[in-house]
Amino acid sequence: MPFLFALGQRLLQLIPVLIGISVVSFLLVQLSPGDPIRLLLGDRATAEAVAQLREQYGFDRPLIVQYFSYVSNVLQGDLGRSIRYQLPVESLILDFLPPTLFLIGYVVAISVPTTVVLAIVSARCRDRWPDHLIRAAAILGMTIPVFWLALMMSRLFGVELGWFPVSGYGDGFVGHLHHLFLPAISTSTWLIPLLLRNLRAALINESESDYVTASRSKGLGEGYIFRRHVLVNSVLPTLNLLGVMIAFLIGSSVVVEIIYAVPGLGTLMVSAVLGRDYYVIQGLTLFYAIATVIVTLTIDILSAMIDPRVKL
Amino acid sequence: MIARPKARLLHVENLSIAFGSMPVVKNVSFALDEGEILGLVGESGSGKSITCRSLLGLLPRNASVGGKIGFEGRDLLGLSSEEMRTIRGRDISMVFQNPSSHLDPLMTLGGHVMEPLRHHFGQTSKEARQNAIDVLRSVQINEPERRVDAYPHELSGGMKQRGMIGSATASRPRLLLADEPTTALDVTVQARILELMRELNRSHGLSIVFVSHDLAVVAELCHRVVVMRHGEIVEEGPAREILRSPRHEYTKLLIDSQPSSLALPPIVRKHKAETPLIEVERLSITYSKPSVLPGIRKDAVCALQEASLTVEAGESLGIVGESGSGKSTIARAIMRLVEPSGGEIRFRGRNIATIRGAELAVYRRKVQMVFQNPFDSLNPRMRIVETIAEPMVRHGLATRAQALERARGLMRQVELPLELADRKPRQLSGGQCQRVGIARALALDPEVLIADEVTSALDVTIQAQILRLLQRLRSERHLTVIYISHDLSVVRKFCDRIAVFRAARLVELGSAEAVFERPQESYTRLLLESAPRFERTLELAGASDE
Numbered sequence: 001m002p003f004l005f006a007l008g009q010r011l012l013q014l015i016p017v018l019i020g021i022s023v024v025s026f027l028l029v030q031l032s033p034g035d036p037i038r039l040l041l042g043d044r045a046t047a048e049a050v051a052q053l054r055e056q057y058g059f060d061r062p063l064i065v066q067y068f069s070y071v072s073n074v075l076q077g078d079l080g081r082s083i084r085y086q087l088p089v090e091s092l093i094l095d096f097l098p099p100t101l102f103l104i105g106y107v108v109a110i111s112v113p114t115t116v117v118l119a120i121v122s123a124r125c126r127d128r129w130p131d132h133l134i135r136a137a138a139i140l141g142m143t144i145p146v147f148w149l150a151l152m153m154s155r156l157f158g159v160e161l162g163w164f165p166v167s168g169y170g171d172g173f174v175g176h177l178h179h180l181f182l183p184a185i186s187t188s189t190w191l192i193p194l195l196l197r198n199l200r201a202a203l204i205n206e207s208e209s210d211y212v213t214a215s216r217s218k219g220l221g222e223g224y225i226f227r228r229h230v231l232v233n234s235v236l237p238t239l240n241l242l243g244v245m246i247a248f249l250i251g252s253s254v255v256v257e258i259i260y261a262v263p264g265l266g267t268l269m270v271s272a273v274l275g276r277d278y279y280v281i282q283g284l285t286l287f288y289a290i291a292t293v294i295v296t297l298t299i300d301i302l303s304a305m306i307d308p309r310v311k312l
Numbered sequence: 313m314i315a316r317p318k319a320r321l322l323h324v325e326n327l328s329i330a331f332g333s334m335p336v337v338k339n340v341s342f343a344l345d346e347g348e349i350l351g352l353v354g355e356s357g358s359g360k361s362i363t364c365r366s367l368l369g370l371l372p373r374n375a376s377v378g379g380k381i382g383f384e385g386r387d388l389l390g391l392s393s394e395e396m397r398t399i400r401g402r403d404i405s406m407v408f409q410n411p412s413s414h415l416d417p418l419m420t421l422g423g424h425v426m427e428p429l430r431h432h433f434g435q436t437s438k439e440a441r442q443n444a445i446d447v448l449r450s451v452q453i454n455e456p457e458r459r460v461d462a463y464p465h466e467l468s469g470g471m472k473q474r475g476m477i478g479s480a481t482a483s484r485p486r487l488l489l490a491d492e493p494t495t496a497l498d499v500t501v502q503a504r505i506l507e508l509m510r511e512l513n514r515s516h517g518l519s520i521v522f523v524s525h526d527l528a529v530v531a532e533l534c535h536r537v538v539v540m541r542h543g544e545i546v547e548e549g550p551a552r553e554i555l556r557s558p559r560h561e562y563t564k565l566l567i568d569s570q571p572s573s574l575a576l577p578p579i580v581r582k583h584k585a586e587t588p589l590i591e592v593e594r595l596s597i598t599y600s601k602p603s604v605l606p607g608i609r610k611d612a613v614c615a616l617q618e619a620s621l622t623v624e625a626g627e628s629l630g631i632v633g634e635s636g637s638g639k640s641t642i643a644r645a646i647m648r649l650v651e652p653s654g655g656e657i658r659f660r661g662r663n664i665a666t667i668r669g670a671e672l673a674v675y676r677r678k679v680q681m682v683f684q685n686p687f688d689s690l691n692p693r694m695r696i697v698e699t700i701a702e703p704m705v706r707h708g709l710a711t712r713a714q715a716l717e718r719a720r721g722l723m724r725q726v727e728l729p730l731e732l733a734d735r736k737p738r739q740l741s742g743g744q745c746q747r748v749g750i751a752r753a754l755a756l757d758p759e760v761l762i763a764d765e766v767t768s769a770l771d772v773t774i775q776a777q778i779l780r781l782l783q784r785l786r787s788e789r790h791l792t793v794i795y796i797s798h799d800l801s802v803v804r805k806f807c808d809r810i811a812v813f814r815a816a817r818l819v820e821l822g823s824a825e826a827v828f829e830r831p832q833e834s835y836t837r838l839l840l841e842s843a844p845r846f847e848r849t850l851e852l853a854g855a856s857d858e
Contacts, residue, residue, distance in 0.1 A: 210413035217368055217408075218401030218428045218479065229416050307418060308463040 006312035007301070014293060021289040026070050028285060029278045030063065074286065080279030084271070089283035092268065099169045100257070100264035102176050104249050106184040107191060112242070114188070115195040122196070123203035124226070135200075138193035150186040150259040157182060167261035183256040191245060198241050202234035209233075236307055243299030247292040321346045321487060321519050322367070323382035329362055329543075330376050336362050337543045339379070344487070344521060349513055351534030351551060352523040353566070355771035356742075359543035364489050364523045368406055369396045383487070401428040405480035409492040411472035415464040421448070421472075422460030424479040432483050444482065451478040451508060469635075470501035474508065481512060488512070491523045498634035498798065503842035506533050525771065527566055528801075528844035531555050539563050555846070569776035570846050571801035576783045579628075587661055588622035589792055590646065590760065595619045596654035597641050615641040618655065619818040621811050623760070628786060628793040630807030630824065632800060632839070637813040639796050643762045646794070647681055648672075677707060680753035684765040686745035690737040697723070697733040700751045707756060715755075722751040726781060743774035747781065754785070760792045761785075767802065779806055800843045804828050812836050 037053050038045070054060050058069060073080070079089035122134045158166035170179035206212070207230045215225045254266035261267075265284065272280035304310045322344040329337040337359040344350045354360040365371055367381060369388065381388040383404065388396065405428070408414040415424055425444035429435045435443065441460065448456035451474040464472055473493060480488060490509065494502040510533060512518045524530050530537055530551065537554050539547040539562065547560040558564045567573060596619075600612040616638040623629050633639040644650045646657055648664055656663045659675065667675050683689035690699055700722050701715035710718060723730060726747040737745055746766060753761055763782065767775040779802065786793055797803050803810055803824070810827045812820040812835070820833045831837045 210408065210410065211416040213370060214406075214408055214414040214476070215416070215427070216400065217370055217406040218431070219397045219399065220401070220427060220431055221397065224431075229419070232418050233416065309417060309465050 003304075003312075006304075010297065010300070010312045014297070017293060018290070021286060021293075022071055022074065023067070025282050025286045025289070026067050029282050030066075032278065079283035079286070082272075082277055082280050084275045084277045084280070089279050092280060093265070093283055093287055096263060096265050096268040099176075099180070099262050100250065100253055100266065102169075103180050103183055103187070103253055103257075103262065103264060104246060106177070106180050107187045107249065108242075108246065110184055110188045111191045111195060115192050115199060115238075118192070119196050119199035119203060120226075120231075122200045123207065126204060134196070138196050141189045141193040144189065146186055146190055147255050147259060149189055150183070150256050153182050153186060154260060169263055180260075180262065183253075183260045183262055186256050186259075187249065187253070191249075194245065195238055195241060199234060199238040202237050203230060206230045206233045232306070236303055236310075239302060239306075240299060243295055247295045250291045250295075251288045319346050320344075321348075321384070322521075323380075324363075324367070325380040325382065327363065327366065327379035327381065328377070329359070329366055329371065331372075331374055335543060337366070340540070340543075340545055341379075342538050342545065342548060344519055346486070346519055347513065347517045348536065349509075349520045349522055349534045351530035351537040352521060352540060353525070353527060353530050353537055354540035355525055355566075355773065357542070358540040360523050360540050361491050363540070364406075364491050364521060367489055367521070368400055368404055369393070370406070398432070401480070401485070402432045402483050403485055404487045404489065405483070405485045406489040406491065407473070407477050407480050407493045410496050411469060411476050412464065412496075414476060415472055417464055420461050420463055421467065421475045421478075424475060425460075425482050428479065428483045444478075447478045447482045448475065451475070451481070452504075453478070468501075469497050470504065473497060473501075473505055477505070477508065477512075481516075481518065484516065486519060488518055488520045489523070490520055492525065493522075494529065495525070499800070499844075500634065500838055500842040502529070502844075506844075509533065526844065527555070527570055527772070528572075528846040531846055532844045539566070565773055567846075569773045571772075571775070571779070571799065571805045572846050574776050574779065574805055576780060576805060577787070579783065579787045589625040589660065590623040591658040591661075592619060592621050592623075592642065592646070592655070593658070594655035595642065595645060595652050595657060597638075597645055597650055598653040599650075614816050616645070617816045619813075620655075621818060621821055623792060623794060625759070625792055626786075626790050627808045628795055628806060630803035630810040631794060631796045631813065632798070632803050632810060633813035634798060634839075636815070638816040639813045640764055641816075642813075643681070643764055643794060643796055646760075647679055647762065648675070673707065677756040678758050679760045679762065680756055680758035681762040681764060682746070682749045682753050682766050685769055686742050686749055687737060689749055690745055692737055695734050695736060696728075696740070696748055699737075699748055700755055703752060703755045709756070719751070719755065722754055725754065725785070726751045741774075742770050743777060746770060746774075746778055750778075750781070750785070754789070758791070760794065762794045762796070764796045765798065766795075768797065768799065775802070782806070800828075800839060801845065812839065 037050050037057065037059065041049055041053060058066060061069075077090055079093070081087070082089055082092055085092060118134050122131045125131045154166045157163045164182050165179050166182070168179055170176050207226070211229060212225055215229055250265070252266070253262075253264060254270060256262070257264045257266035258270060265287075268280065269284050271277070272284065300310075300312060304312050320343055324343065325341050327337060327340045328335065340359075340363055342350070352360045352364060362371065362375075366375075366377055367383075367388070369391075371377065377389060379389070383399070388399070391399070415421075422441060422444045425447050426435075426437065426440035429440040429443055430437065445456045445460050448459060453459050453471060453474050459467070459471070459475075464475075467475065477493070488509075493509075494505050497505060506529065509520060509522075513520055522530065522534055534551045536549065537547075537551045538545055539554065539560070541562050547554055547558065547563045554563060555567065558567055595616055596614070597616040598612050598614050619638070619642060621629075631639045631642065641650065645652055646664075648667075652665070656665060658664065659678075664675060694702070697716055697719045700719035701710075701712070704710045704715040704718060705712055709715075720730060720733060723733060728744060728747050728751065732740060732744065737748070740748070749766070750761075761782075766782075767778050770778065782793065783806070785791055795803060795807055807824050810820075810822065810824050811818055812827065812833070814835050820827060820831065820836045822832075827836060828840065831840060
């Protein structure tokens with residue numbers, strides 16, 4: 001019960017955050033240069049037509065009134081209408097969301113086990129050749145630009161060898177796995193080194209801590225000490241980093257999505273920005289912010305479940 | 313108290329340990345009988361802890377060990393790491409200094425106790441849990457059925473140390489190695505832990521190697537004592553013989569440096585001023601975490617509750633208490649580092665909370681502080697002479713050149729060799745760093761010096777030197793000293809009056825003699841009884857000889 005209580009408190013704390021997010025996403029359209037009405041009607045619209053539509057959209061009302069009607073719309077799931085697609089923004093986002101979510105899940109499924117295995121090998125063989133090899137590869141992986149790697153891989157494995165499709169999302173689970181393999185690998189190539197270095201440092205740090213010596217003094221085996229004490233104590237910082245990275249990936253899968261022509265949120269965002277599709281940008285901003293909040297909250301809940309000292 | 317020696321349990325012969333080419337333990341030989349408690353005494357760098365760890369093979373990889381460690385007819389140094397593992401935690405186990413860092417924060421207390429039981433005896437988790445509860449009860453943990461599921465951060469320091477002793481003794485080892493097990497604990501807790509070890513020794517016949525820097529503790533607990541210095545044994549024998557009539561010069565120095573036997577020069581004080589220098593009146597301090605919603609404060613911690621005391625000019629006031637008693641809080645309040653939530657502090661009759669601007673700078677100059685950790689309180693990148701000169705430059709009292717010149721003068725005053733002027737703190741010993749801290753505090757020519765546990769991180773011989781230095785400075789500069797410490801014997805030696813704090817309250821205030829000889833409060837009596845006292849142990853030992 002104290003857990004649920006703490007969770008309730010945490011959710012209450014989110015209210016000011018959500019208000020902040022809504023203000024920012026609301027002002028985004030208000031403050032951006034250019035007039036959405038003009039965009040909608042085109043440059044040659046008459047002044048009367050503009051004024052009429054302005055009234056229809058409620059742009060002639062005071063800002064604060066507009067804000068509250070925006071919030072009440074959002075609460076009812078109405079994020080406005082895309083100027084370009086002439087579709088409700090919320091259904092647009094829902095259409096473009098699955099590929100991005102699938103891609104992120106794919107990246108996590110590849111990165112996390114690989115990171116854990118490599119970090120353990122690296123930490124246990126500290127300063128011997130496997131460690132040097134893994135660390136050198138990690139630095140390489142971090143320094144290769146994602147767009148370049150993505151282009152090269154799509155060229156080599158997609159075009160030359162023809163092993164993987166170079167665009168699209170595919171059909172069915174297997175089709176998704178096949179189509180998104182290259183994008184997922186390209187993303188994991190920089191994500192794994194990041195997590196790996198973090199986890200390796202934590203493992204080495206924890207394996208030198210006093211409770212490890214104390215465990216040795218009880219005659220426990222090295223393998224047991226590593227699994228039961230060192231590993232559990234090391235995952236927390238990396239888990240937090242993973243949370244930040246996932247939140248980051250939701251908004252920044254743009255590069256790989258564009259290169260591999262995946263119909264995901266990144267693609268939607270770029271086309272919305274280029275087409276000045278304000279309501280889509282506004283809706284996506286809101287969506288990204290809330291997704292980040294949810295991911296952070298999930299990581300905090302996981303941390304509290306692992307570490308009894310962490311309070312929600 | 314007198315154990316009947318049965319058989320030889322541990323026999324260490326010509327043990328030598330080196331890290332690379334640096335020898336840390338040289339040709340050490342000693343023995344331990346069954347049921348005996350052996351004290352391994354020495355100051356930092358004497359090799360006592362390394363010797364202790366080598367008995368279990370817990371040294372870092374780069375250590376090379378030579379000699380012989382005989383245990384029940386086997387040479388431990390000749391065993392493979394597999395064989396050694398079956399001995400660790402089963403025949404020989406170990407208790408460490410800092411219970412907080414030596415317990416896994418993510419494992420329950422019961423989990424720690426169950427580990428050796430499951431590992432060495434293959435008990436199921438159900439059996440082990442039941443046994444763990446019994447073990448926790450045997451180390452006198454209240455409500456063991458509940459505590460078995462508690463995490464280390466939910467327990468007090470003493471409870472954690474009991475838990476660690478429990479996990480070390482769960483499999484009924486023959487030998488317990490205790491490496492400074494009470495150093496991180498408060499005196500009343502220390503007294504109970506020592507009593508527990510004595511009890512385990514008496515009822516289970518547990519042999520103990522007790523490593524400590526504290527002669528008084530060793531005198532109370534141990535049957536025999538080995539005195540170490542620079543990796544060598546300087547003296548060995550029955551505890552009370554060595555402590556009563558030491559043969560080696562170093563042992564004599566150790567004994568003479570015990571605060572209780574320390575001879576400090578008397579202080580000539582100018583006649584009493586009319587008003588006290590500092591008056592603390594009904595001072596309360598509350599720390600609170602700001603809540604999410606403004607206006608509502610939660611988790612308020614009361615650090616000090618309505619404490620009233622005065623400090624006379626030129627006197628030395630001792631503030632004594634255990635951790636969390638509020639003793640450092642009152643010092644911080646006098647320094648104006650924390651705002652009182654009630655009451656006031658007056659300096660020469662003036663409420664310090666109302667002092668502003670340039671006057672505040674003057675006040676800050678008059679009240680200076682020396683800190684507990686000599687290394688951490690100095691900027692590691694600054695030369696010693698700059699460290700001492702800095703406050704004078706900061707307060708605009710001197711140009712840089714003048715300040716550096718005066719800093720050298722101050723180094724002479726605190727008996728620091730001038731060759732050290734251009735060194736960095738890391739190149740100095742702990743005692744030297746503490747002298748730098750004192751010189752820096754004196755640089756602003758203060759009237760009041762607040763010394764917060766200044767000697768608790770130092771060896772006892774160095775502590776004696778620092779106390780003599782402070783005493784000399786007191787009489788030369790007519791300093792008023794507020795000396796905060798957990799160590800009663802130091803305070804008794806050094807202070808004119810003593811304030812005893814407990815759980816955020818001032819419980820007793822009086823002259824040093826009155827507080828020590830005729831304590832009014834039961835807590836003060838408990839503190840006094842808990843503190844291991846050298847002479848008392850010897851007296852008791854002497855009495856049992858007759």
